[in-house]
Amino acid sequence: MTHTFKRGVHPNYMKAPEIPISVVTPPPQVIIPMAQHIGAPDKPLVAVGDYVKMGQKIGENPAPVSAPVHSSVSGKVVAVEPRPHPLGDMIMSVVIENDYQDTPCEDLQPLTEQELKDPEAILTRIREAGVVGMGGAMFPTAFKIRGGIGKVDKLVINGAECEPYLNGDHLTMLNFPEQLLKGIELVRIASGVEKAYYGIEVNKKDAIDLLNSLHPEKYGIEIVPEKVKYPQGAEKMQVKAVTGREVKPGEIPSGVGANVVSTRTCYAVYQACYEGKPVIERIVTVAGSAMNQTANALTRVGTPLGYLAEQCGGFAVTPRKIVLGGPMMGICATSFDAPTIKGTAGVLFFTEKEDKTVENPSCIRCGKCITVCPMNLEPVFMYLYYSKGDFDMMQKYHITDCFECGSCSFNCPARMPLTHAFKTAKLMFQAKAAKEKAAAEAAAAKEAK
Amino acid sequence: MAKNESSKIVLDVAYQPQVRTNMDTKRIMLNVMLALLPSLLAATYEFGFKPVLMVIVSMCSAVFYEWAYRRLLKKNSTIFDFSACLTGMLVAMTLPTSAPWWLPLIGNFFAIVIVKQLYGGLGKNFVNPALASRAFLIASYAGIMTTWAPPRAMGVDAVTMATPMSYLYTGQPMPEYFSYGNMFLGIMPGCFGEACKLALLLGGLYLIIRKIISWRIPVSYIGTVAILTFAFGHEGYDNFSWMMYNILSGALILAAFFMATDYATSPVTMPGQLLYGVGCGALTVLIRYFGSYPEGVTYSILIMNICTWAIDKAFRRHQFGVTKEDIAAEKAAKKAAKEAAK
Numbered sequence: 133m134t135h136t137f138k139r140g141v142h143p144n145y146m147k148a149p150e151i152p153i154s155v156v157t158p159p160p161q162v163i164i165p166m167a168q169h170i171g172a173p174d175k176p177l178v179a180v181g182d183y184v185k186m187g188q189k190i191g192e193n194p195a196p197v198s199a200p201v202h203s204s205v206s207g208k209v210v211a212v213e214p215r216p217h218p219l220g221d222m223i224m225s226v227v228i229e230n231d232y233q234d235t236p237c238e239d240l241q242p243l244t245e246q247e248l249k250d251p252e253a254i255l256t257r258i259r260e261a262g263v264v265g266m267g268g269a270m271f272p273t274a275f276k277i278r279g280g281i282g283k284v285d286k287l288v289i290n291g292a293e294c295e296p297y298l299n300g301d302h303l304t305m306l307n308f309p310e311q312l313l314k315g316i317e318l319v320r321i322a323s324g325v326e327k328a329y330y331g332i333e334v335n336k337k338d339a340i341d342l343l344n345s346l347h348p349e350k351y352g353i354e355i356v357p358e359k360v361k362y363p364q365g366a367e368k369m370q371v372k373a374v375t376g377r378e379v380k381p382g383e384i385p386s387g388v389g390a391n392v393v394s395t396r397t398c399y400a401v402y403q404a405c406y407e408g409k410p411v412i413e414r415i416v417t418v419a420g421s422a423m424n425q426t427a428n429a430l431t432r433v434g435t436p437l438g439y440l441a442e443q444c445g446g447f448a449v450t451p452r453k454i455v456l457g458g459p460m461m462g463i464c465a466t467s468f469d470a471p472t473i474k475g476t477a478g479v480l481f482f483t484e485k486e487d488k489t490v491e492n493p494s495c496i497r498c499g500k501c502i503t504v505c506p507m508n509l510e511p512v513f514m515y516l517y518y519s520k521g522d523f524d525m526m527q528k529y530h531i532t533d534c535f536e537c538g539s540c541s542f543n544c545p546a547r548m549p550l551t552h553a554f555k556t557a558k559l560m561f562q563a564k565a566a567k568e569k570a571a572a573e574a575a576a577a578k579e580a581k
Numbered sequence: 582m583a584k585n586e587s588s589k590i591v592l593d594v595a596y597q598p599q600v601r602t603n604m605d606t607k608r609i610m611l612n613v614m615l616a617l618l619p620s621l622l623a624a625t626y627e628f629g630f631k632p633v634l635m636v637i638v639s640m641c642s643a644v645f646y647e648w649a650y651r652r653l654l655k656k657n658s659t660i661f662d663f664s665a666c667l668t669g670m671l672v673a674m675t676l677p678t679s680a681p682w683w684l685p686l687i688g689n690f691f692a693i694v695i696v697k698q699l700y701g702g703l704g705k706n707f708v709n710p711a712l713a714s715r716a717f718l719i720a721s722y723a724g725i726m727t728t729w730a731p732p733r734a735m736g737v738d739a740v741t742m743a744t745p746m747s748y749l750y751t752g753q754p755m756p757e758y759f760s761y762g763n764m765f766l767g768i769m770p771g772c773f774g775e776a777c778k779l780a781l782l783l784g785g786l787y788l789i790i791r792k793i794i795s796w797r798i799p800v801s802y803i804g805t806v807a808i809l810t811f812a813f814g815h816e817g818y819d820n821f822s823w824m825m826y827n828i829l830s831g832a833l834i835l836a837a838f839f840m841a842t843d844y845a846t847s848p849v850t851m852p853g854q855l856l857y858g859v860g861c862g863a864l865t866v867l868i869r870y871f872g873s874y875p876e877g878v879t880y881s882i883l884i885m886n887i888c889t890w891a892i893d894k895a896f897r898r899h900q901f902g903v904t905k906e907d908i909a910a911e912k913a914a915k916k917a918a919k920e921a922a923k
Contacts, residue, residue, distance in 0.1 A: 143600060144878040282848040296600065368901065428768050466592060480599070487593070488601040492657045496606055496664075496704040499849025503795075507901040512849055512895075530900045538598030545605045546704070552596040 134334055136359035137369040141504050141539045143362055143460065145335070148426045149302045153415060155430045156443045158205050158230055162434030163471040164190060165217050165225045169264040171197030172272045182209045185237035189262075190226050199262045199272045203228055204412035204432035206235040210360075216467040218456050218476065219435070223472075228434075240408040249280075253467050254322040254405060261404030262411045262474070267365065267394035268457045270475040273401070277322050280391040287325045288374045288385075289316050290394045291332035291339075292358060292365035295458020298478045299428050300415035301395040305332070305339035308399060309346055315402030317351040329374045331356045333364055348578070349433060362460060363537040367392045368416050369506055381533045396477070411474050418444040422451035422481035431472055437479055438468030451481035459486070460538045490547045501540035507533050509549045511540040518553045523564070531557050531576050584679055604793075606703075610663035612793055616784030617839065621674070622776030623767050628678045628733035632773040636673040639685035643669030646693040664703045668692050671711035671839065674774025675832060676718075679730045679741070688714040695784075708886040709843045710849065711835075716879050729770035735763075744771045744828035750875035754817050755826060764829040775835040786839030794842040797854040798861075802837040803828060805862025813870075827869065836878045837861075846886040853889075853896040860885045 167173040174191030178184055184203040191201040207229045214222035240261060247253035267290060293301040304312060320328040330348065332340050334357050357375050358364055362467055368379045370392050377388040385392055396414060403409040412433050418440060419426040427444035437454055441447060454465040456476050465479075472479065501511035509530055517525035531550035534554040541551040624632040647665035651658055659665070672688045692714035694781040697706045719726045730743045735758065745759045759769055767777030775781070788794045810827040825855050828834070841847060848857050864881030872880070899908060 140669060141602070143602075265613050378904070380902040380907075381900055383902070450590055453595070453599065454592060455599045459597075461597045462599060463597065464592070464594040464599070466594060468590070482599060486600055488605070489595070490605075494606075494659070494662075494703050496609075496844050498609070498844040502851075504851050508898050509900055510850070510897070533900050536597060537630075542598045542601050543603070545609050547601065547605060549596070551598060 134357050134359040135331070135373040136361055136364065137372045137506055138505050139506050139508075139539075140361040140363060140369070142360075143296050143542060143543050145296045145360075147297065147299055147302070147335070147355065147417070148417075148428070149297070149299045149306070149336075151426055153303055153307065153428050153430050154442065154444070156432070158232070158234075158432045158441045159435050160230050161210070161436075162203070162228050162230060162432060163215050163225050163436060163469075164201055164203065164434040165215070165223045165471065166191045166201065167217065167223050168262075168270060168433070168473045168475065169197075169199045170269065171195060171199075171275075173224065174198065174201055176212050176224065178209050178212070178226060180209055180212055183207070184209060184228060185235045187409075188237040188239065189260075190228075197272055197275050198476050199259065199264050199274075200410075201262055201433075202410040202412050204236075204434050205230040206233050207231040216470045218365045218465045218470040218473055219463055220466055225280050236280060240404070240410060242408045243405045249321060250361075251322045251324060254318050254401075256287055257404050258322065258401055259543075261400070263400045263404055264411070264474050265394060266396035266400060266411070266414060266474055266477070268461065268475045268477055270473075271391065273397055276391065276393070277319065280386045281324050281460060283386050284323055284389050284391045285325060286371075286375050286377075286390045287320055287323050287328040288370055288390055288392045289319070289328055289330040289353075289398060290365055290367075290370050291330055291336070292370060292391050293336070293395070294333060294360075294362045294365040295460050295462075295478070296362075297303055297419045297480055298417050298458050300417060300477050302336050302339055303415055303428055304399050305336065305343060309339075309342050310400045310574055311406070312399050313343065313346060313348055313351045313353060314393065314406065315398035316353050317581060318401050318405050319398055320352055323391060326352060328353045329356050330354065330459055331358050331364075331370055331374045333360045335360045352499065362542075363506060363539065365394075366537055367505065368535070381530065399471055414470055415476065416440070416474070416476055417478040418481075419478065420451065420455070420481040420483075421485040422447050422449050422483045424448045431476075432523070433474055434471045436469050436471050437465060440472060440479060441468075441481060447481065448505070449483055451483060452487065453482040455480040455482060459538065460542065485526065488547060489549075493547045493549070496546050497549050500543045500545065503542045504539045506537060506539060506578060507535065509534060511554070514557075515548060515550055516552050518557050523561070527561075534558070606662045606664070609793055610667045612791055613667055613839065614663070616787045617670055617774070618874060619676065619780035619783050620774055620777055620835070624674075624678075624773035624782040627734060627767055627776060628730065628773050628884065629733070631678050632673075632844075635676060635678075635680070635685060637774075638672055638682055639673035639689060640666050640669035642686045643672065643689040643693050646689055647698070650694055650698045655827065656702075659702060662703060665693055668697070668710050671774075674835070675711065675715045675772045675904050677726065677729050677771070678773045679728050680725050681753060684718065684725060687721075688718050691717045704845045706845055708883050709846045712844070712882055712886075714878050716876075716883060719874070719879070725775045731770050732768055732776070734768045735770075742770050745769055745826060746771070746875050749826055749830055750869065752815060754819060755822075758831065759826075760832075760833060761825055761829065764826075769830075770833075771830075772832060774842050775832040776899070779832050781834045781838060783833075788838065788842075794838070795851075795854060797839040797910065798842045800862045801855045801858025802841055803833065804860045806833060806865055809866040813866075827866075831869075831875070832878045833865065836882060837843055840878075841882050846889055848889050848892045848896070850893050850896040850898065852890040856896070857885055857889065857892055861886065 172195040211227040217223035692710035865877035868877035
């Protein structure tokens with residue numbers, strides 16, 4: 133029996149887990165942005181000229197919704213200045229000249245036997261090691277787990293990896309199964325629950341069999357095989373598939389007593405606690421029609437995208453688009469100089485071949501968007517009211533419930549920019565709410581006078 | 582790649598998703614035409630090459646009108662989405678074989694220019710262009726549109742003959758040569774596209790398997806006609822044969838798979854599609870029993886086309902995470918608020 137949710141799409145998966153993990157030589161200069169998580173950006177702890185060790189903390193913010201960042205190489209700081217961030221914008225970054233010594237930093241030691249059973253010690257370590265949601269959302273993991281303590285009775289580990297191209301989770305399961313199970317156990321202990329449910333899509337049958345052969349029940353883990361369908365890995369869909377609970381509109385999974393943590397995050401937790409290693413590298417799938425070959429590359433955080441492509445076989449043709457993450461929810465990078473960050477599961481170099489946009493798209497009202505929306509929305513009408521600028525009707529059609537999985541746009545034969553429109557509309561709603569709030573505050577201040 | 586080279590490349594930026602399905606508008610239209618091909622082949626077998634000629638003339642004229650209209654109004658050309666091609670094919674396939682070659686020129690002008698383009702083009706028209714044009718032609722050329730040539734396989738030496746539909750409409754007993762088998766294989770007079778039920782079912786099934794149309798509209802449409810005719814029957818027929826004749830005669834099968842499922846003019850919500858199909862079926866039976874034309878299928882679908890918007894509004898679904906209890910609570914709260922206002 134495989135578990136799943138209703139609707140969704142079946143993209144062309146293009147996965148290549150048979151390609152073994154290759155190690156990318158760290159670049160001569162790494163660029164470490166101070167914002168690699170959702171929440172308050174970090175403040176640099178180092179200055180130009182400082183010598184930093186590999187794994188040394190170089191940025192921090194005391195705010196609860198944040199995570200420190202660490203140097204991924206050892207060497208000299210050559211610049212502390214705004215640099216292109218993969219998600220657009222210029223963000224304060226620390227640039228480190230690599231001395232290729234990889235002198236390790238001894239600040240974080242493996243946790244003791246006792247500490248490995250203490251939720252508080254684990255949570256402190258998770259934060260100290262800069263662990264964030266490495267599925268791509270980059271939400272600080274320690275804050276997420278803390279927020280769920282007492283409320284959450286079902287811990288869901290996300291091993292769906294439903295995005296096309298990406299293989300990082302699959303390869304982690306195959307190459308480090310024991311470490312992964314131990315990492316999940318730590319997250320489970322930190323969350324204060326008896327059992328963790330590990331949802332894995334059945335296209336990773338070898339991984340499911342391997343993990344099952346290692347007696348996951350010893351670690352308080354149950355493997356839940358899931359149907360292969362996008363967006364199986366979305367939080368709400370994962371909770372629905374594994375627990376049968378539906379997260380209410382506008383709420384987060386802990387509202388129904390579930391918390392979702394991704395595979396790579398659990399592995400990072402293992403490394404942080406058992407090895408005393410902060411998040412400074414991850415498996416990045418480098419693929420796309422512009423590349424000579426596909427690579428599953430173990431890449432240091434802060435590796436510039438152009439350098440990464442060169443190290444992974446180089447370009448066959450000039451790329452037209454750089455996509456960070458999977459192609460369904462991935463965001464376009466604007467510069468070859470932007471670095472990979474903690475949340476970068478894949479870097480895809482696309483050409484015209486993948487581009488299927490058309491000029492003057494025209495909705496044919498086929499309703500194929502309705503048949504795939506996992507949130508049960510009606511994109512065809514949402515788009516209609518969006519193009520009219522009718523905010524009331526957009527709200528009536530629950531446009532703010534869209535989590536931009538892209539299924540509707542993917543399935544649209546007319547190539548309407550549906551997800552694009554909904555994302556824009558949500559930003560418009562946010563701006564409108566902020567404006568109204570400011571106006572209300574101004575009115576209140578006036579009255580107070 | 583050298584650094585100064587990479588800085589010259591202009592990168593595209595787009596919101597997600599970065600990949601899309603292969604099934605686009607063009608492919609859908611081509612697939613529907615492909616699904617109509619068996620029926621056209623069967624018609625060629627029964628009636629000679631006239632049907633093929635009519636389809637070609639009709640398609641060319643439809644594409645010409647589409648091109649000319651968009652060109653005159655300085656709009657982008659849409660002939661390569663092949664929707665005009667498909668409309669042209671459908672217009673031709675609902676004509677009798679004996680119709681003159683120029684009839685599709687008039688029919689397509691009405692379908693493409695008046696019904697489709699004046700309302701904004703593909704996806705914006707509110708009634709099915711091919712059916713609207715058929716309704717227009719019946720009203721304007723009643724004589725031509727009701728003159729039927731017998732198919733070759735019947736071996737009758739006559740220029741015209743009555744269709745099973747006319748027997749059904751007048752309530753006369755069905756002649757023996759209209760057996761279920763003959764009607765299923767299309768050995769009967771009628772519009773050439775609607776004759777061979779086997780070919781149409783094959784095409785319809787193909788569209789359902791390719792997920793181009795959903796099963797809801799054709800199944801609920803044909804099912805409703807079957808249930809109602811079986812339940813009410815007719816004098817001079819036993820209920821079962823009356824039901825079978827009703828399903829096999831006229832344009833019911835063609836329309837249920839290819840006309841009623843037209844995207845722009847049928848509901849997009851799933852329960853809405855079922856209701857729409859049931860509505861089409863009920864109106865078809867009503868018109869066949871009581872109407873002044875034996876044109877149940879055409880008019881029932883046109884009427885339901887107009888109701889599509891309202892049906893879609895009525896069958897809004899609840900977003901993910903909203904349970905039945907939530908809906909009940911919301912309703913109760915609304916009611917309480919209303920009463921409090923009183």
